[in-house]
Amino acid sequence: MKLTAAPLAVAACAALALSACQKPADDAFGDKVRAYLLEHPEVIQEAALKLREKQVLEAAKASATAVAKHRQQIERDPRDLVINPAGQFTVVEFFDYRCGYCKVVAPEMVKLIEQNPDVRFVFKEFPIFGEVSETAARMALTYEGKSKGLVLYKAWMEDRGLDEAALDRHLISAGLDPATVRKAAASPAITAQLNDIRTLAGALGLQGTPAFVVGDYVIPGADIDAVKAALAKVKGEELKRPPATAPASPT
Numbered sequence: 001m002k003l004t005a006a007p008l009a010v011a012a013c014a015a016l017a018l019s020a021c022q023k024p025a026d027d028a029f030g031d032k033v034r035a036y037l038l039e040h041p042e043v044i045q046e047a048a049l050k051l052r053e054k055q056v057l058e059a060a061k062a063s064a065t066a067v068a069k070h071r072q073q074i075e076r077d078p079r080d081l082v083i084n085p086a087g088q089f090t091v092v093e094f095f096d097y098r099c100g101y102c103k104v105v106a107p108e109m110v111k112l113i114e115q116n117p118d119v120r121f122v123f124k125e126f127p128i129f130g131e132v133s134e135t136a137a138r139m140a141l142t143y144e145g146k147s148k149g150l151v152l153y154k155a156w157m158e159d160r161g162l163d164e165a166a167l168d169r170h171l172i173s174a175g176l177d178p179a180t181v182r183k184a185a186a187s188p189a190i191t192a193q194l195n196d197i198r199t200l201a202g203a204l205g206l207q208g209t210p211a212f213v214v215g216d217y218v219i220p221g222a223d224i225d226a227v228k229a230a231l232a233k234v235k236g237e238e239l240k241r242p243p244a245t246a247p248a249s250p251t
Contacts, residue, residue, distance in 0.1 A: 066204050084118075094211040097156040098130070099209045103157050105222040128208065132162060140156075141194075142185050
C-alpha cells in the first residue's frame, strides 16, 4: 500500500500531539518529526488505516437515505434467515454461495456472530453466479433449509467446488432429505422473495456480492474491517443517546 502525504501528515501531528498541522518553522522541528517516524514506523501505518477506515465509513453512509427508505425490508423481512433474532443491533449480508469473496469473508462472519450475541445477523440470498447459486439460495430459503441455516451456510461456503451434487451431500450431512428440500425450493413464494431481494439490492445500488448493511452504512465487497468499524459506530451512537424518560403520571 503506497502512503500519500495525507497519512504522513496525520501521523506526524498525532505523534507530536500538535493542536494543528502547520509547516515546520525550522529544520530542527522537521528533523524531530523524521526521527520519531523512523523510530516508530507503525504510527504511519496506524494513521493510514484510520484514515482509510474514516473514508470507507463516510462513503458507506452516503446511502443512508436509501437505507432509511427500505429499512423494514432490509432488516425485518420475516422471510429471511436471522441469527440472534433478539439482538439489539443488526448486520445484513447480501451474498452468493458460489461467490469467491463471500467464501473468504464467511469465516469472519461466523466469528462476528459468535462474538456479538447482541447483534441480529440477517442473511439476504442474492444469487448472481448461475443455476447452482440459484438452487442453493432456494434450498436455503425453504423451511427445512432455514432450520439448518448456519450449518448450511458454513458447509456451502467452505465448499470451493460447490455444485448440485455437493448441495445434496451437505443437505444429507445436515440431516435433511435433498428430494424434500428440492421440492420445497420450487415454491412460487421463494421466487417472489428472491425477486424482492434483487429489487432491494438495486435500490441500494449494490453491484455484486458480498455487500453489507450496518445501521445507515452500506458496505460493498468483502471488507470485514469496515463492517466491524460500522458496527462499533452504531453501538457507540446508541450508547451516546440519552435514556428515554417515562411520561409523567397523571396527578
